[in-house]
Amino acid sequence: MTATWAATRFDGRSGAGEIVAVAIDGGVLRLASRQRVERYRLAELRIAESFEHAPTMVVLPGGATLEIRDPERTLGAALAVAGLRPSLVVRLQRNWAAALACLVVLVGLLAWGYVNGLPLLARAVTSVIPADVERRMGESVLEVLDARSLKPSGLPLARSQAIARAFAAAAARSAPGVAVRLEFRAGPANAFALPGGAIVLFDGLVKTAESDDEVLGALGHELGHVVHRHSTRQFVQVLGVAAVASLLWGDFSSVAANAPLLMGAFRYGREFEREADEYAIAFMRDNGMPVEALDSLFARLEKERGAGLLPDFATTHPSTAERRERVRDASRGGSPTR
Amino acid sequence: MAAREDSRHGEGAGGGDDAGPDHGRWQPPAGERPRVRGAFDELEPGPLRDELAGAKSASQPLAAPDPAEPPARLARLQFTGEGAEYFRIWVVNTLLTLATLGVYSAWAKVRKTRYFWQNTRLEGYAFDFHGRPKAVLIGRVIALALLAGYSLAFEFSSRAGLAMIAVLCVVGPWLFARAQRFKLANTSWRGLRFGFSGGTAEAYRIALPPMAIWFSGTVAAVVADRRAALATLAGVVAVALVPWMHHRLKAWQHARATYGDRNFAFLPATAGFYRVYFVAGALLLGAGVGVALAGVVAFGALLGAVFGRGESAAAAGVGFLVSLALFLVAALAAWPYFAARLQAIVWSHTRAGDVRFATAIAPWPLGKLVAKNVLLTLATAGLYWPFASVALARYRIECMRAESDEPLVALAESTLRGTQDASGDAAADAFGVDIGL
């Protein structure tokens, strides 16, 4: 009284097949061909996970195979009765509710990974990248920028040398042993840090600032990015997002997938900016400079609104109001730490 | 033969076959139709027993020659996969891959490959894939190590970069041959494995010249101490030879494929490759002129925004999106032409004994399908992706034709695997590398 399925048995040595009838009976698979009947214990068979519209493929002991037709999808139930339940993964993907639950978990995992996991991973990966490699990365970025768009600084040499000297001394005190290099370029009131310790300072910032303390405050912020290796971490994070995107969508138009990522590559997150601002505050104190200088620079930059897409110093996030608030808190509340 | 002709006509009409399309497509091949009663007597009475025991229908000679039938037999591939089913598989695979930081991707890859092969049928019989996930995992680790090594080596030093190129030239051809072997020797139809007979020495003979040309620009740039002219010349030569390299590798892949004891063959088609590359390049260039104009404007605005004043940020954003959209349009115009024509050339030059192949794949329908896939995938934040994969696979697979003077089934039956055992090519099981070509 058992159900039967039509199947073709192949011996694996030629393409000739033999039509057989398959029945499952108490842990035993029975094959009936016109010449003979064979019996196999289910445990000695390799029964592959089957798909809705595909035949079920079974490997018999000795390497012969069975291609079982199962248009009514009754074989799975018969196997389950005989004690062969599909694996958890297979059960999940056969069930819409389970699959949708997996989708929810997947989206949650992606969101958590983006917010929490990725920064942790980036920090770990960055910590094993040799300093030499980081420096070369920064150099090649600056080379490209110089070739494409950056112009040499128009500052008087004496002025730029004075800033460079003051910054080098302050950096040596605040972050001893950290390789850092100041590059002057023409441009609006802004500055940014590259992997490996190069800090690009635009003339506009020097002109906007009313004192050297203000310029050094901005450089302190950039030094914070260098010390925390923010640009390398950012780079690793972008790579991580790209890797996950390619896991999800395979070879799906890499242009469409990567364009927004590349635009985000130079934009630090709120967290990095906060860290850099905190570093700048400590930097000012370490060097006996007034923390208020940062606040007055922020105020002037706010009037200029010269921010671009590639900030960094004159970034718009966190908001300038928020940043000034923090700086004022620091200058009011804290006495110099050292 | 009549049986198969019937089944094909029956598909569209779906007429008279109450067992559903699945059952309707399957016909016991003529030579296998049992003609004597035997063990089937154990079965309960019913249509299945009648069919298997060949009560009435099989007593008629099935291979009766049909005077109206053309001498060549045409067999088409059918694809039975469905987007909704593959969507669930994709979600679970992706979740597990992410949760295991990519390790599960090897298992996911095997399941995906099995899904697409098992849902592909030729003459009513499905293909199957037997690759082991662990082999895929080892292959992926090797490929990832090489990729990371290559992309990082030049960051260390020029010498490290050159050493890495040397490493790639030494292991690359061997890996390429292994990848073909893994892919084919783990694929079967009618219980019989495909295979790849290209040897290691041959792999180096075939793959080293293209690799050498490909890397010559980089090597020239390093060795000649960034002397621009030499590197540029090497680059131009490499680009001009891309169709030749592609043809050389593709021809080898197809010429060394086997099924059972049958060898595939590939007729040279270098000129055809050049034609396809040339027209696709011209299409891309033509569409690219407009893109380039928009792109220059956008890039200028972008740089202005990056280093300049805030107002140009919006202009850059708009310009960037416009040029991106135009680029997608250009790519959508050129890629389907390239993919469709190249597939057509490759298959029309492939033989397996007396069996000839062809594909009806055409640029316009492929382009429409790809455009739809891209738009819906973007509009659904990626969720349409599995549906898109299935739709593309269905189109590509169902365009395929195999033509021969004898029925394919008869060919398969006469095909013996020789001395190799049924468990397949053991060496091919060690590890598999994904090299898409």
Ligand SMILES: [Zn+2]
């Ligand atoms: Zn910053």
